Amino acid sequence: MLDGFRDGYADVNGTRLHYVAGGAGEPLLLLPGWPMTWWEFHKIMPVLARRRRVIAVDLRGMGDSAKPEGGYDKKTMARDVAELVRHLGHDRVDVAGMDIGAMVAFSFAANHPELTTKVALLDVPHPDTFFYSFGVLPRPDQPHLWWFAFNQVRDLPERLLEGRSRLLIDWCVQNMAKDPDAISEQSRAVYAAAYDQPGAIRAANGWYQAFAQDIADMQTYGKLSVPVLALGGLYYEALPLALSDRADDIRFVQLAGAGHYLSEERPDDVANALIEFFG
Secondary structure, eight states: OOTTEEEEEEEETTEEEEEEEEOOSSEEEEEOOTTOOGGGGTTTHHHHTTTSEEEEEEOTTSTTSOOOSSOOSHHHHHHHHHHHHHHTTOSOEEEEEETHHHHHHHHHHHHOGGGEEEEEEESOOOOOGGGGGOOSSOOTTSOOOHHHHHTTSSSHHHHHHTTOHHHHHHHHHHHHOSSGGGSOHHHHHHHHHHHTSTTHHHHHHHHHHTHHHHHHHHTTOOOBOSOEEEEESTTTTHHHHHHTTSBSSEEEEEOTTOOSOHHHHSHHHHHHHHHHHHO
16 A cells, blocks of 8 residues: 555445545546556555545456446446545546546546546547447557457456466556556556456456447537546547547647556656646
8 A cells, every 4th residue: 555545445336446545635536447456546646645635446347346247338437436426525526547447537527527627538538439440450550459359258358367367467568568667566466466356357348348338328428518638658649539529628648658558657747747737
């Protein structure tokens, strides 16, 4: 555990969420992505906590949160977060999400604008119809997102990865980080242990298996009414294409030379960008 931070648990929206909180001031929620946990933000949390109440959340199915059979569409996961916000006694919050967490953060702002002050999306947009264009076969001019298809398969990924999540973690870091050494042995062990828990791979697959519902939900959303920061590294080019017409007030920032795991690879740059945006 980080100095100055404490674990908490909340029963919300029919599930149980784990979170880690510290600092004082206006609340800032951090939502992690696949295949990570709240620990993804451990390098930036102490910096942000100098001026904010920082709350890093293990999403439904992640880390020490519950792993129910369903509810992995981003609208339901956003409702989890909304109920957590109310449970913690906050009227409005800033939200920053990474990867799957960015999808949930977008849905949170779309479905709960009354709770949202500003939202930051790190390296990944919300699922939209263009997701259907991703191919299974690699192409030299596009990222090969093979895990989008792999995670759609039911049962088999759990059997293949049971007790072997470290293989997945190491592959992701080696292939999606520009600086693999930035994700330490300790961090890799934390993530592998989290995804080796019973039900963890099934739950993580659920985030991807819900994409069709997420895409359908996206078609019902209007433009976000709150300020948006789209901060990208490896997948930055997708952000303007996906988000330019999805918010009235949006700022695009590219961390040149960064890989996918922004808060671990470039913690100072990410912390500074979030402080500048959120205040």
